Amino acid sequence: MKRLVIGMSGATGAIYGIRLLEILSNLDIETHLVISDAAQKTIKMETPWAVDQVKAMAHTCYDNRNIGASIASGSFLTEGMVVIPCAIKTLSGIAHSYNDNLLVRAADVAIKEKRRLVIVARETPFHKGHLKLMMEAADLGATILPPVPAFYCLPQTIDDIINHLVGKVLDMFHIEHNLFYRWGSRETESAIASNEKGGDVATEKEWREGLSYNPIYSGPSTKDPLSH
Numbered sequence: 001m002k003r004l005v006i007g008m009s010g011a012t013g014a015i016y017g018i019r020l021l022e023i024l025s026n027l028d029i030e031t032h033l034v035i036s037d038a039a040q041k042t043i044k045m046e047t048p049w050a051v052d053q054v055k056a057m058a059h060t061c062y063d064n065r066n067i068g069a070s071i072a073s074g075s076f077l078t079e080g081m082v083v084i085p086c087a088i089k090t091l092s093g094i095a096h097s098y099n100d101n102l103l104v105r106a107a108d109v110a111i112k113e114k115r116r117l118v119i120v121a122r123e124t125p126f127h128k129g130h131l132k133l134m135m136e137a138a139d140l141g142a143t144i145l146p147p148v149p150a151f152y153c154l155p156q157t158i159d160d161i162i163n164h165l166v167g168k169v170l171d172m173f174h175i176e177h178n179l180f181y182r183w184g185s186r187e188t189e190s191a192i193a194s195n196e197k198g199g200d201v202a203t204e205k206e207w208r209e210g211l212s213y214n215p216i217y218s219g220p221s222t223k224d225p226l227s228h
Contacts, residue, residue: 003030004173005071005081005110006058007103010038011122013085013147014046019166020084021057023177032071032078033058034103038087064101071106079173080116081107085147088123088130095136107142117142118172120165143172153181154191 004024008017017039024031033055035043040051055061062069070076083090083103093104094111110117119142123130134144145168149161160180167179181187 001028001030002173002175003032003078005032005034005078005106007081007083007086007090007106008033008035008039008043008054009083009085009087009090009103010036010042011085011087011090012042012046013120013122014039014042015162016120016122016147016165017084018043018047018049018054018057019162020082020169021054023166023170023179024175025057027175029175031058031060033061034064034069034071034106035061036064036087036090036101036103062102064103066102067099067105069102072102072109074109074113076109078110078115080118081110082118082120082169082172083107084118084120084169085122086119088121088133091119091121091130091133091137094119094142095133095140111140111142114141116172118145118169119143120169121146145169145172150180152183152188154188155180 006017006020006024008014021031021033035051035055043049043051043054062071066072071078083094086094090104092098093100094107094117097108099105099108107117107119119134119137121130121134121144126134138144145165147165149155150164153160153164155161155164163179167177170177170179
């Protein structure tokens with residue numbers, strides 16, 4: 001069974017990490033989760049999920065202060081790590097190997113062991129200092145994957161945009177999924193052909209309503225996040 005470390009830090013976008021855990025909990029992937037204190041607050045502010053519900057989706061969950069946890073050692077074999085979302089403070093810690101908590105230490109382990117480290121850096125706009133940190137992390141071997149949506153897959157909902165980002169993360173670890181329609185797929189080719197023909201559509205709303213498109217994953221119920 002593959003092992004994947006997931007770190008959630010305090011940037012906005014907690015739903016990205018939650019959705020990743022949702023998907024992986026239904027696959028043959030052993031997830032090892034560490035959530036910062038700030039991320040726990042963000043989960044409560046931005047989503048209908050309780051922190052305990054998020055933790056329950058992981059195979060193992062660690063206290064961010066537990067520097068002696070298994071994921072703090074390179075001898076604990078994993079496929080790598082995703083920091084999703086990644087706050088700039090956490091990015092800074094990773095770029096400078098400032099291992100004062102388990103999340104940053106686990107990321108440092110992924111780098112030193114030459115494993116895949118994906119950083120979903122969440123901030124906007126970026127100033128030069130932010131960009132420099134990303135370059136430093138990339139120079140160490142990390143993959144910088146900011147949550148930048150694509151529109152060729154014709155997203156119809158916020159869920160579609162979330163799923164595209166999570167799908168791109170899964171692609172980095174060669175984990176199969178069907179979270180979005182890929183460029184060149186039958187669905188995107190059909191939509192492009194339809195658009196190129198033109199028509200008498202008066203508004204964008206009418207155009208969207210006319211698409212033969214259904215979201216692949218509709219997401220959890222906002223009333224009961226674990227009911228889907």
